[in-house]
Amino acid sequence: MSAPRVVTIDGPGGAGKSTIARALAERLGVPHVDTGAIYRAATLAVLRAGADPADPAGCALVAAEARIDRAGGRTRLDGEDVEDVIRGAQVTGLVSQVSDHPPVRVALLDAQRVGLREHGGVVEGRDAGTAVAPDADLKVWLTASPEVRAARRAAQLGEESPEVRERLAADLARRDASDALRMRPAEDAMVVDTSDRGVHELVEQLWTAAQTGASR
Numbered sequence: 001m002s003a004p005r006v007v008t009i010d011g012p013g014g015a016g017k018s019t020i021a022r023a024l025a026e027r028l029g030v031p032h033v034d035t036g037a038i039y040r041a042a043t044l045a046v047l048r049a050g051a052d053p054a055d056p057a058g059c060a061l062v063a064a065e066a067r068i069d070r071a072g073g074r075t076r077l078d079g080e081d082v083e084d085v086i087r088g089a090q091v092t093g094l095v096s097q098v099s100d101h102p103p104v105r106v107a108l109l110d111a112q113r114v115g116l117r118e119h120g121g122v123v124e125g126r127d128a129g130t131a132v133a134p135d136a137d138l139k140v141w142l143t144a145s146p147e148v149r150a151a152r153r154a155a156q157l158g159e160e161s162p163e164v165r166e167r168l169a170a171d172l173a174r175r176d177a178s179d180a181l182r183m184r185p186a187e188d189a190m191v192v193d194t195s196d197r198g199v200h201e202l203v204e205q206l207w208t209a210a211q212t213g214a215s216r
């Protein structure tokens with residue numbers, strides 16, 4: 001039997017990573033690895049430890065000691081289900097700062113790689129193709145126009161007024177700027193613009209590419 005497939009999906013917020021990664025994982029019969037959830041759980045650990053979010057070494061120490069795992073689409077920190085709290089405003093407001101520290105990123109590599117060799121996975125993140133799983137069978141970089149990305153975020157939040165869209169577009173631009181250093185496609189990534197594409201069609205395209213290891 002061939003080894004289970006490993007696919008990485010990177011790209012900016014609102015490009016469609018979560019939706020596509022979840023659906024592709026199901027189609028391939030492998031786990032969906034949501035690395036953003038791991039960074040969010042580490043950020044919660046930093047908050048709970050009372051560490052300074054601006055201190056790279058302090059945050060890395062907390063991240064290295066935290067037991068973070070995911071099961072059944074839920075995230076656990078030291079055995080406690082924290083899936084809901086890591087999606088809240090407090091963690092969301094700090095995660096970009098904490099995840100920006102290079103030693104934090106190193107400390108969380110192992111947590112992102114758990115089970116990949118044995119079970120395969122669709123790893124969704126920012127540097128999944130460059131740092132977490134550079135040997136993946138297929139590396140994908142998703143993009144979409146800023147307008148489409150802001151509209152998707154607004155729809156997710158159920159708030160679609162022009163003012164909200166404008167604020168979300170500004171938030172996305174700010175996050176892009178702070179994510180920019182670690183946000184680059186792997187050299188052999190397949191770049192896909194999702195602006196005018198449907199989920200089903202995209203998943204079929206990536207599923208076919210994953211069978212053949214198209215980005216290798």
Ligand code: DC
Nearest residue numbers: 035036037039095096099125126127
């Ligand atoms: O995908 P998300 O919104 O849950 O990610 C939350 C934050 O974590 C976002 O600011 C980017 C950061 N992140 C990261 O630095 N590296 C990853 N592999 C995933 C997320």
